Amino acid sequence: MSLQTPIRVAINGYGVIGKRVADAVAVQQDMILAGVADVAEDWRPRAALRKGYPLFGATQEHVASMRAAGMDVAGTLDNLLEISDIVIDCTPKHLASKNMETYRQRGLKYIVQGGEPHEGTSHSFVAESNYDSAVGRDCTRIVSCNTTSIIRTLTALKRHGLLLRARGTLLRRATDPWESHMGGIMNxxxxxxxxxxxxxxDAQTVDPDLDVVTMAVKIPQTLAHIHYWSVQMTREASKDEVLDAFRSSSRISLIRTGDGFTAINSIKEFMADLGRPHDSLYEVALWEDMLKVQGSELFYAYMVDNQAIVIPETIDAIRALTRVEPDAGKSIKATNDSLGIGSLDL
Incomplete structure (x- = not known):
């Protein structure tokens, strides 16, 4: 595939991740959104139509019911796959495992999300860690939001020769914000x-050499996750050296409580002020003034936007699988530029 031939991208599932991937694909110069497929008849697929995205039904029955609901549906998922080079499966957890056989039979490259097991693709992806190993593959799996943040931060330390082992505690949001009326926890x-x-x-499916242990607890809020990490470094290092390691990642942004970023809601509000689609925080937002170094021990905390962090990874995975850009650095830069990643600095 030449750089002059845009990649025709299909998205199967227009939910929390699917709609964000669609918006990101739509602003890439080397991609065309062939269409999105879904099963719903409510406001969600109607939003896709309002954006001008071609809409397809998962089956002929879904096409009929969606048309009966007044939606302009272009055809079935099969019709969408026929005009696409790659499909991003953003269907609910475990459905992708059933869909993969369809993609394989068609000889279509595909990407699944972190809710699916690593064994389904035998490859899990985070661009700054293992882009090269995905180039030309038939499929890959974008790891979960939390795992993506773990790989980004630990890879930055590892590349600077600072990482020995890491232990993290995750404070997880209870559910996605749009579903908070249907479930979640309180009190x-x-x-x-x-x-x-x-x-x-899961992080070790991307980098098997990581010495990492995580603990997690679900808390009654829906905005984002927070991680607290204790890292044993390979040697004593200064705070400035550690911060420089984190700055080497274009997808880690250093924030400060002194600038008013005292809680995750203020960071989300800043994303809205920046005009980001869906108030998306694509970066790991790591508190610079909270970070502490004691000899060879490192302590830090950061925020993870569970609905947004995997979006740039998905865009890079599209380029890697299709070979449209075999160079990781060039793909990451193109994705960052298109999504405004790295624009958090005040």
Whole structure:
């Protein structure tokens, strides 16, 4: 595929992640959004139509019901796949495992999300860590929001020769904001029943050499996750050296409580002020003035936007699989520029 031929991208599932991937694909110079497929008949697919995105139904039955609801549906998912080079599966957890056989039979490259098991693709992706190993593959899996943040931050330390082992505690949002009326928790916290929680082993599917252990607890809010990390470094280092390591990642942004970023709601509000689609924080927002170094021990905390952090990774994975850009640095820069990543500095 030449750089002059835009990648035709299909998105199967127009939910929390799917609609954000669609918006991101739509602003890439080397991609065309072939269309989005869904099953709903409510406001969600109608929003896609209002944006001018071609809409498809998952099956002929869904096409009929969506048209009966007054929506302009272009055809079925099969019709969408016929005109696409790659499909991003953003369907609810576990459905992608059933869809993968369809993609394979069509010889279509595909990307699934972190709710699916690593074994389904035998490759898990974070651009700054293992882009090169994804180039030309038939498929990959974008790891979860929390795992993405873990890989970004620990990779930055590792590349500077500072990482020995890492132990993290995750304070997880209860549910996605748009679903908070349907579930979630109130007046309690819910610990994950096992240590390590699943995020540490998941990070090792991207980088098997990481010595990482995670613990997690679900808390009654829906805005974002917060991580607290204790890292044993390979040697004593200054705070400035550690901050320079984090600055080497274009997808880690250093924030300060002194600038008013005292809680996750203020950071989300800043994203809205920047005009980001869906108030998206694509970066890891790491508190610079909270970070502490004691000899060879490092302590830090950061915020993870569970609905946004995986979006740039998905865009980079599209380029890697299709070989439209085999160079990780060039793809990351193109994605960052298109999404305004790195614009948090005050």
């Amino acid at each position: 309690t916290v819910v610990p994950e029943p096992e240590i390590p929680s699943h995020q540490g082993p």
